[in-house]
Amino acid sequence: MKRRSLMLLATLVFSAAPVVAGQSPVAASGTCMEDGTNCKVGDVGPGGGVVYYDAGSMQWWGRFLEAKKTSTPAEGIWGPPALLSSGVNSVELKQLGMGWSNSFFMKIDPTSVVRRLTGTAFSDGFYLPSKDELDALYNYWKISGDKNLTYSAAPMWSSTEASATFAWYQLFQDGTQFTDANGIIKGLKQNKAFLKSPEHTGSGFKPTPFEVIGVRAFPQQASTAFKSDLVVATTSNDKCSNGGAATVCNIGDIGPGGGIVFYDAGKEEYWGRYLEIAPKSCEGERYAWRPAGNAKTIYNDAQGQTAAELRLLAKGIGMGKVNTRIITLALGAGKYAAKYAEDLVCGKRDDWFLPSKDELDTAYNRLAQNRVGAKDTPIGGFNKGYYWTSTDYNDKTAWSQYFMDGQQFDRVQTMDGNKTPPTPFRVRAIRAFGTNTVTLTCAQGGTCKIGDTGPGGGIVFYVAQDLLLVNGKSWRYLEAAPQDSGYATLCETGTCLKVKFQDLEPWEIGKGAKNTRDLLGASGVGSIKRLVKNGINDRTDWFLPSADEINVLYRQKNLVGGFAADKYWSSSTSERLGYVIDFNDGDNFGKYKIELYRVRLIRAFG
Numbered sequence: 001m002k003r004r005s006l007m008l009l010a011t012l013v014f015s016a017a018p019v020v021a022g023q024s025p026v027a028a029s030g031t032c033m034e035d036g037t038n039c040k041v042g043d044v045g046p047g048g049g050v051v052y053y054d055a056g057s058m059q060w061w062g063r064f065l066e067a068k069k070t071s072t073p074a075e076g077i078w079g080p081p082a083l084l085s086s087g088v089n090s091v092e093l094k095q096l097g098m099g100w101s102n103s104f105f106m107k108i109d110p111t112s113v114v115r116r117l118t119g120t121a122f123s124d125g126f127y128l129p130s131k132d133e134l135d136a137l138y139n140y141w142k143i144s145g146d147k148n149l150t151y152s153a154a155p156m157w158s159s160t161e162a163s164a165t166f167a168w169y170q171l172f173q174d175g176t177q178f179t180d181a182n183g184i185i186k187g188l189k190q191n192k193a194f195l196k197s198p199e200h201t202g203s204g205f206k207p208t209p210f211e212v213i214g215v216r217a218f219p220q221q222a223s224t225a226f227k228s229d230l231v232v233a234t235t236s237n238d239k240c241s242n243g244g245a246a247t248v249c250n251i252g253d254i255g256p257g258g259g260i261v262f263y264d265a266g267k268e269e270y271w272g273r274y275l276e277i278a279p280k281s282c283e284g285e286r287y288a289w290r291p292a293g294n295a296k297t298i299y300n301d302a303q304g305q306t307a308a309e310l311r312l313l314a315k316g317i318g319m320g321k322v323n324t325r326i327i328t329l330a331l332g333a334g335k336y337a338a339k340y341a342e343d344l345v346c347g348k349r350d351d352w353f354l355p356s357k358d359e360l361d362t363a364y365n366r367l368a369q370n371r372v373g374a375k376d377t378p379i380g381g382f383n384k385g386y387y388w389t390s391t392d393y394n395d396k397t398a399w400s401q402y403f404m405d406g407q408q409f410d411r412v413q414t415m416d417g418n419k420t421p422p423t424p425f426r427v428r429a430i431r432a433f434g435t436n437t438v439t440l441t442c443a444q445g446g447t448c449k450i451g452d453t454g455p456g457g458g459i460v461f462y463v464a465q466d467l468l469l470v471n472g473k474s475w476r477y478l479e480a481a482p483q484d485s486g487y488a489t490l491c492e493t494g495t496c497l498k499v500k501f502q503d504l505e506p507w508e509i510g511k512g513a514k515n516t517r518d519l520l521g522a523s524g525v526g527s528i529k530r531l532v533k534n535g536i537n538d539r540t541d542w543f544l545p546s547a548d549e550i551n552v553l554y555r556q557k558n559l560v561g562g563f564a565a566d567k568y569w570s571s572s573t574s575e576r577l578g579y580v581i582d583f584n585d586g587d588n589f590g591k592y593k594i595e596l597y598r599v600r601l602i603r604a605f606g
Helices: 003-014 090-094 101-110 131-144 309-314 318-330 337-343 357-367 512-520 528-534 547-555
Strands: 050-059 062-067 155-161 165-173 216-220 262-267 272-277 387-391 397-402 408-410 430-433 459-463 475-482 486-488 567-571 577-582 588-592 597-599 600-605
Touching: 003 547, 050 131, 050 528, 050 597, 062 131, 062 272, 090 131, 101 155, 131 155, 131 165, 131 216, 131 309, 165 387, 165 475, 262 357, 272 357, 318 337, 318 387, 318 430, 337 387, 357 397, 357 430, 387 408, 459 547, 475 547, 486 528, 547 567, 547 577, 567 597
Parallel strands: none
Antiparallel strands: 050 062, 062 216, 155 165, 262 272, 272 430, 387 397, 397 408, 459 475, 475 600, 486 597, 567 577, 577 588
């Protein structure tokens, strides 16, 4: 049976008993429900896992992904050869939403890991995630620091088959995703029967037994319609290539810079809406990521985030331009990948940059297919070799992508090629652009500056650098409620939430929301719970600011307005004391949590 027929069968089974709004059982207020009500990243999901991904709106596969809290030893092989890939481009099997159908077909074979672990990792509707679903989980786990997740530092199987004999897996030691095919490990003909990950030259990771993590999507759609963005031919579209106020692009269109549009965010983001990749004529060849002898550091700890966290954030869509500027500011003049991209003038445009890890992967998935043997691809003319991304790995190596099959590896930054083919490392720049037909105000979800009125009706008092991410979801702005919520206690008794004095993390910018959730979930929480739960202006995502957040708020008190010359609570606490700031003179104190002080809530957005 052809794969398309099997996908249709899976669609019919999957949609046989849809969950619709109102169908979920009644749950306590604030509980994340099967229809998506009250759900956000970081919540306990309806299946008892942790919600780690929110698409922002309903997709063909649902909206949210939740994962089991622990990983499970695979205790056997991935599965038999040619289980999924017959009759379908393997790129489709990678995508968000494909884990369920991949697992559906794996479960048919009794030797597969999905069938073998049906009663454990894959019970209660959980399945083996696709390559992209697994990567989203890894990113959430590492960036959020969610302590509810206890995954092993081990290779994790995905449900994505790369070929008849190879499947994708991800090292949860550092996030690298492999198949090890196409000569990456010389002479290797398969990996599906491996019980341990193979050893990679230059890596300090020893062969380790494979494990798996169950995930699930919700709410289920009444009918599913898989949408592929694979480009089989470029298209001419004046509304796209002309740019300007009437810009409307489709994936595969020739963009304003003469490149190929490969990504549409669906709405205007702070960086734009569309991404196009430069034509082959503007490709750079034999470039290192950094000049030899230049040992300048790219990332340092900043604004409450470690350099390691900033490197993880630098992987994402929309980060390429930011990364490129950070790299060139740090490294200065010279011949290297980011400098080439930033200085490039192509198609009469001079705003090109080096793509991030995820941006280049998206371009590969949508454009660099249908390669005939080792020839350049018919769409975009991509070589089979390695292309640099703008994502730093550890200040010594950086992420690159092997365009023969899409595997991404960290390579030594001073290298400009391999000793054996494919030899030269390459640079294919991209650019971002948007539409000017509608300019959204800050209150409507557009770009904000300090002092603007935010979507919650409050005043924006903080604008984050582009690399800030909290609880697995990025934001740029903090707004303060338009007025005080009243007086409150943090605890009913001497202590509720126990935090050690030496743990300074809850003081930082970006920690207020988590602090507040922890506080509200503690036994014996005080009247602060009622004030937060009441919400403001029909929004329920307000929270008590952390110590650093309330200090910034104090500095902007005249701009925000409405503050009394009195003491205000923060959400940063020790075992018995909470951090308080006096808005009369800026003095700060540790006060017992049972005491009554003012509350001004804030929220994050953007």
